[in-house]
Amino acid sequence: MQALWRRDVKRRLVAGGLDIAAALARAGMMPKARGRGAIFTLHHVRPKRTRPLQPSAHLEVTPDFLSDAIERLSAEGYEFIPLAEIPARLAKPARQPFAAFTLDDGYRNNAEYALPVFARHGVPFTVFVTRGFAERTHSLxxxxxxxxxxxxxxxxxxxxxxxxxxxxxxxxxxxxxxxxxxxxxxxxxxxxxxxxxxxxxxxxxxxxxxxTAELTMDRRELQSLAAHPLASLGAHTLTHRAVARLSAEDAREEMRQSADYVETLTGERPKAIAYPYGTRQAVSGRDWTIAHDLGFSVAVTTQPGTLCEKSASRLTGLPRISLNGYYQQPRYVSALASGIPFTLGA
Incomplete structure (x- = not known):
């Protein structure tokens, strides 16, 4: 009976912490926390709606908020780059901060609502594809x-x-x-x-x-999306299982066959993979090594943080910042991009 109370208290505490971080960032405090840039995570991008139960509302943002987030980052001097360019960017001396946008699971609203926003602002993005969702063999x-x-x-x-x-x-x-x-x-x-x-x-x-069929893109839709010059497809395993809980052989096959599938869609081997769930419990250092051995140049978790020079030594275990449906305010984007919440919480 305590779930709603706990969730509400947690959201209020997080919002308060983000407000403090935003104030510190505006005051020029802790500038090193920003690092070189950030990778942002999205799932659903669609107009706000009501349902009898919305336990995953944190995974939904509106197209207007996505646009506001891009505009805020642009005003703060961020350069928007494709995810695959991050290794090269980290290998060079710092210029301006960069941001890369990613979307997990291949939801249809990514093409319907997110793509027009990215196109309007000229921002590249990567959609991570789970074969089992695209082929309607696995449920969400x-x-x-x-x-x-x-x-x-x-x-x-x-x-x-x-x-x-x-x-x-x-x-x-x-x-x-x-x-x-x-x-x-x-x-x-x-x-x-x-x-x-x-x-x-x-x-x-x-x-x-x-x-699954109602919410996610099928093969044809994914190919159509991939044809857009700003869009890239990445791997997201076959079945969306937590790879850390699988044997090394099974984890490897989940990743390898996922890359195979994306290659059949686009004609190109994907350079990037997102680990399902992406938490410390869901992905391990072993899996970082497997991703590297399979030839992925970038692999992303959902563990929060910004990127710095040290990130170049762990390119298959990079952090991402979630644009959370409970905190759809531009000032929170600034706070997150500053890296201060993750430094204070370390």
Missing amino acids: WWETLAELLGREREINFDFGDGAKIMDLTSEALKFDAFDRFSSYVGEIDETTAVSRIDALARRHGIDALNI
């Missing part, structure tokens, strides 16, 4: 759960200690349930967990793969 379990938990008042599920009925009669209870399922996906074999979530959804009349 977090989207499936949002649909399921949002519509039901109770569900029956076995997390491993016997089937139990989960009360979903309030928003707080729905968020608690979502958090429990999220933990479940990280506790057991991910393929098994997602399969059981999909089966639960089917019992309630929801086809998880239909959700």
Whole structure:
């Protein structure tokens, strides 16, 4: 019952910290924290909407906010570069700070809403493609759960200690349930967990793969997007599993075959890969080495931070800054790009 309260308190604390960082940056404090530049992470880019349950609202920003973010960074002197150019940029003496934009999972709204914004500002970007989503063989379990938990008042599920009925009669209870399922996906074999979530959804009349088809681009759409001069496609594995939890052989195949698939779409081997989830629990130093051995020149996590000269020695484990749906204010973009929140939080 505490999920909503905890989330609200956390968001207020984060917003307060960003306001302090923005003030410090305006005052010229801690200039070294900015480093050489930053890679920004996006997922959904679409107009604001309402749903019965939005547990992943942090992964959604509006096209207007994306435009505001680009304008703020431009006003602060950032140069917008393709992700693949970062190794060369880090190898040269510092000029102006740079920014690269990335979008994970291949959502259709990336082409419908994000592309026009990037095109209007002349900003290059990379979309990371999961083959299982594009071919409709794998579900987006977090989207499936949002649909399921949002519509039901109770569900029956076995997390491993016997089937139990989960009360979903309030928003707080729905968020608690979502958090429990999220933990479940990280506790057991991910393929098994997602399969059981999909089966639960089917019992309630929801086809998880239909959700995948509704939300993500297929092969033809990805090829059309890749034809735009500002767009690049990167690898995002086959099945969107946390590679750190796989054997080294399986992690390698997830990455290699993902690159193979992107190459069939574009005719070019992708230079970049994004690790699914990208947290410290989801990707390890072993996986950085695998990505390097497979020939990726850039690989990105979701661990927050800016880039500096030292980043050149860990190009397959680079940090990114998330443009978070809860903090859609230009001053927060300035605060994040300053690097101060990550320095203070280190």
